[in-house]
Amino acid sequence: MTIRNDWTRQEIAALFEMPFNDLLWEAQTIHCRHHDRNTVQRSTLLSIKTGGCAENCGYCSQSAGHDTGLKASKLMDVDAVVTAATEARSAGSQRFCMGAAWRSPKDRDMNAIVSMVRRVKALGLETCMTLGMLSDDQAGRLAEAGLDYYNHNIDSSPEYYANVVTTRTYDDRLETLERVRNSSISVCCGGIMGMGESRADRIGFLHALATLPEHPQSVPINQLVPIARTPIGDMLKNTPLAVVDEIEFVRTVATARIIMPEAMIRLSAGREGMTDTAQALCFLACVNSIFSGDKPLTTGNASADKDAALFDRLGIVVPSAQKQISAA
Ligand code: SAM
Ligand code: DTB
Ligand code: SF4
Numbered sequence: 001m002t003i004r005n006d007w008t009r010q011e012i013a014a015l016f017e018m019p020f021n022d023l024l025w026e027a028q029t030i031h032c033r034h035h036d037r038n039t040v041q042r043s044t045l046l047s048i049k050t051g052g053c054a055e056n057c058g059y060c061s062q063s064a065g066h067d068t069g070l071k072a073s074k075l076m077d078v079d080a081v082v083t084a085a086t087e088a089r090s091a092g093s094q095r096f097c098m099g100a101a102w103r104s105p106k107d108r109d110m111n112a113i114v115s116m117v118r119r120v121k122a123l124g125l126e127t128c129m130t131l132g133m134l135s136d137d138q139a140g141r142l143a144e145a146g147l148d149y150y151n152h153n154i155d156s157s158p159e160y161y162a163n164v165v166t167t168r169t170y171d172d173r174l175e176t177l178e179r180v181r182n183s184s185i186s187v188c189c190g191g192i193m194g195m196g197e198s199r200a201d202r203i204g205f206l207h208a209l210a211t212l213p214e215h216p217q218s219v220p221i222n223q224l225v226p227i228a229r230t231p232i233g234d235m236l237k238n239t240p241l242a243v244v245d246e247i248e249f250v251r252t253v254a255t256a257r258i259i260m261p262e263a264m265i266r267l268s269a270g271r272e273g274m275t276d277t278a279q280a281l282c283f284l285a286c287v288n289s290i291f292s293g294d295k296p297l298t299t300g301n302a303s304a305d306k307d308a309a310l311f312d313r314l315g316i317v318v319p320s321a322q323k324q325i326s327a328a
Contacts, residue, residue, distance in 0.1 A: 007210045012203045015255045027254035030261045031286040041289040044088035049075045049100035057165045058231040061298045062101035066230045078115045085120045097128035104133040117145040133176045143183035150180045151188040157204025188218035194244040210259040219263045223270025246278035257286030264288045
């Protein structure tokens with residue numbers, strides 16, 4: 001099967017508009033061809049530097065511009081990060097994602113960041129970092145340290161982006177993605193559903209991902225976690241219909257699978273507010289990975305017990321970190 005980077009918006013719209021069962025069937029068929037359909041990876045997220053961020057992303061609890069009551073903190077100590085990663089591995093995670101509330105990393109922080117990557121990787125965990133915009137030199141240093149994935153989301157369609165953030169442009173995001181793509185690090189890039197966007201925006205968002213020079217190896221799809229006193233969280237209080245319904249959410253992940261057959265599709269923030277049935281449909285369609293643990297970065301998450309019970313009911317298995325080490 002050929003991997004296409006020339007999808008048109010019309011073709012993606014046509015997929016979205018298929019009868020739901022046909023769409024799911026096509027997504028499942030492609031999913032089974034490229035992935036193990038009964039396996040879902042568990043990832044743990046850690047906020048290594050919380051709050052006080054210079055960007056004004058309208059959904060985010062961590063922007064210094066939004067008075068969300070979140071306490072800002074400095075970059076964590078490397079040892080404390082390694083301890084958290086060790087615990088995540090013991091709890092069954094295969095992947096450890098470290099997030100910092102930065103517009104971009106300061107060069108003075110890079111030694112600590114590099115050391116986090118090396119030491120977490122040495123535990124046999126897959127590593128991912130999300131630190132904001134990168135220079136060529138910073139991307140090079142992360143690559144040299146052996147970072148597996150860099151997460152940098154486009155969040156929405158290009159035309160909706162100015163409703164989401166005004167302290168940077170879509171092109172700024174694309175530039176960092178290009179720097180990551182040109183290094184040996186895999187790209188993790190996705191977005192958020194339920195920010196008041198239309199289906200046309202969701203189509204434009206998927207189109208932007210699927211027409212990058214290479215598909216991102218990893219595509220996190222977040223459901224907005226509405227946060228009080230953020231512009232988008234407050235907007236939704238007054239327009240509850242902006243919340244994406246579960247069938248539309250499943251259509252979005254299924255379409256993502258059809259147009260990006262090889263990507264790891266990650267059901268990310270917002271699972272706490274989703275029913276088990278909707279999550280099951282996401283796994284059925286294509287989802288390869290979830291974030292487990294008490295919180296993604298600063299908000300709530302479905303509990304590990306609840307996830308384990310759901311996996312049990314669905315017969316989903318988790319590849320163990322130990323297996324990854326021995327396979328390495
Ligand atoms: N500062 C870095 C950046 O923006 O690239 C990394 C951290 S940022 C929290 C990572 C991603 O989390 C964002 O790009 C966004 O897609 C997602 N996110 C943040 N807050 C969210 C929320 N309230 N609901 C859903 N997703 C959210
Ligand atoms: C992504 O797309 N989702 C994760 C990860 N990349 C870094 C972050 C979700 C954050 C959810 C809001 C919070 O907990 O602050
Ligand atoms: Fe900062 Fe990232 Fe939050 Fe935007 S999403 S405000 S860049 S931490």
